[in-house]
Amino acid sequence: MKNSAVETLIGAVVVIIAAVFFFFAYQTSGKGHASGAYRLSAEFDNAEGVSVGTDVRIAGVKVGSVVDFTLNTGNFQANTVMEIDPKVKLTDDATAKVTSEGLLGSKFISLEQGGSEIMLADGGVISNTQGAVDIWSLISQAMFANKGPGDGGAAPAGGGQGVPATDTKSP
Template sequence: MSENTTEAIVGACVLAAAAGFLWYASGVTDAGGGGGNNYPLIASFRSAEGISVGTDVRLAGVKIGSVRELDLNAQTFRAEATFGIAEGIELPEDSSAAISSEGLLGGNFIEIIPGGSPFNLEAGGEIVDTQGAISLIGLLTKFVSGAGE
């Protein structure tokens, strides 16, 4: 009987730990739907390599949103990213967006560089000034091919 009680207690602890991990993961990734107080913006990139739905959107290194959708525009052949920005953060209409990397082994994120316009982007507005992802392999290839000259 004591063996069954011990197994039940250990099982309950394992389930409690699993529930704790799920709660933590949903809070960190915004998977729990807690990011409902945000407004959408759109940006069109030549190359969206390294970003996907759920990728962070940061301003001055602070996460202010995440990518909601990533689609290909069939007319312009550019990647269009729709992302949600936290309510209360107003971006000037001449702000720019760039796909940046956290380092050689880190992931990519969308970095917002605020402009100086007195007018702010409205919900559903588009950030026109964008810089796509820079391919590390392409840079290394250029360096190696240019090193022999």
């Protein structure tokens, strides 16, 4: 009898911990966002690494998250809908950029305030966007940029760096 009461108590504690964990996950996923937040949309030519729940930040501080992420089949750009904290007011010339936390860190959308006096309202569109930079393409271009067909990447004749070869024979 004593063992079943202890087992029941331990089971109840496990269920309560699981419920707290799921509540926390729901709140941090952006689905259970505080009421009053407003939505903005932006389209990116390359939104690699962005998905529903991705952070939206200003100056490194989280001010919202991505709540919808679809492909615009008309122009083949990634359409993102972001839910922004109501305390943060953005101008109609604000900029949205897909960036990452360091060289190989996770992606997020960085917003930068513009200089206009016209504020974006709920349902507004950020038209100034910059998509994600493909770091592996940049590395590949840097590695293979100086190699022409057949030169194997060797230094040019004359010692390299564009210095012409000199004749060492005396007259």
